[in-house]
Amino acid sequence: MGEAPYRGDQAGQWFWQKLAPSFSAMRTLPVSVRRRLEETYAFSTVTPHAKRVADKGQTVKYLFRLADGRTIETVVMQYDASARSRARTTICVSSQVGCPIGCTFCATGRSGFDRNLSQAEIVDQFLMASRDLAEGQRSLTNVVFMGMGEPLNNYAAVVGAIRRWAGPDTLNFSPRRVTISTIGLVPFIERLGAEGLPEPGHLPARARR
Numbered sequence: 001m002g003e004a005p006y007r008g009d010q011a012g013q014w015f016w017q018k019l020a021p022s023f024s025a026m027r028t029l030p031v032s033v034r035r036r037l038e039e040t041y042a043f044s045t046v047t048p049h050a051k052r053v054a055d056k057g058q059t060v061k062y063l064f065r066l067a068d069g070r071t072i073e074t075v076v077m078q079y080d081a082s083a084r085s086r087a088r089t090t091i092c093v094s095s096q097v098g099c100p101i102g103c104t105f106c107a108t109g110r111s112g113f114d115r116n117l118s119q120a121e122i123v124d125q126f127l128m129a130s131r132d133l134a135e136g137q138r139s140l141t142n143v144v145f146m147g148m149g150e151p152l153n154n155y156a157a158v159v160g161a162i163r164r165w166a167g168p169d170t171l172n173f174s175p176r177r178v179t180i181s182t183i184g185l186v187p188f189i190e191r192l193g194a195e196g197l198p199e200p201g202h203l204p205a206r207a208r209r
């Protein structure tokens with residue numbers, strides 16, 4: 001947009017670290033820049049369409065609408081601390097619209113396959129839920145790819161999203177906190193093992209959480 005580079009850094013901080021809900025909320029940017037951002041870019045690739053709270057607030061189910069009108073499901077689950085584990089707030093993200101695998105026990109499988117999600121559509125599920133949680137001073141601790149779709153059938157976008165969340169200039173979210181649920185696509189499992197995803201020890205100290 002022809003602005004000084006530090007304006008980009010400011011926008012990035014508002015977007016990733018401060019979880020701003022919109023371009024207009026990025027208060028350190030001049031109003032004219034915020035307005036041009038709003039006119040030029042979509043703030044998110046997913047839009048909340050419906051939200052349902054269950055289990056006395058422990059589970060929140062989102063239905064997000066995509067730019068092409070399709071919808072996907074995302075679920076946030078809170079687990080209290082137990083003798084064996086710390087308290088967790090886990091997001092279950094979708095990786096595809098529908099699923100081509102067709103497991104008979106699964107409603108998504110019975111609905112057929114529509115398309116892969118983009119990396120941004122996966123990343124934005126995390127960000128939308130995080131903005132919601134931030135209002136209650138909470139944040140996500142874990143991710144599971146167990147929503148709609150077979151994640152390893154959308155390998156590049158899924159790994160791209162994990163890398164994006166892990167970035168030191170984005171969320172510093174450790175890939176060790178991400179679980180991929182798969183029917184067992186062995187070549188992709190082997191590829192994932194050799195992917196070289198950043199580990200906590202390779203991230204700045206403040207990222208090790």
Ligand code: SF4
Pocket residue numbers: 099100101102103106107108109110147148149150183
């Ligand atoms: S792979 Fe997962 S999302 Fe796809 S049909 Fe089977 S259980 Fe459902």
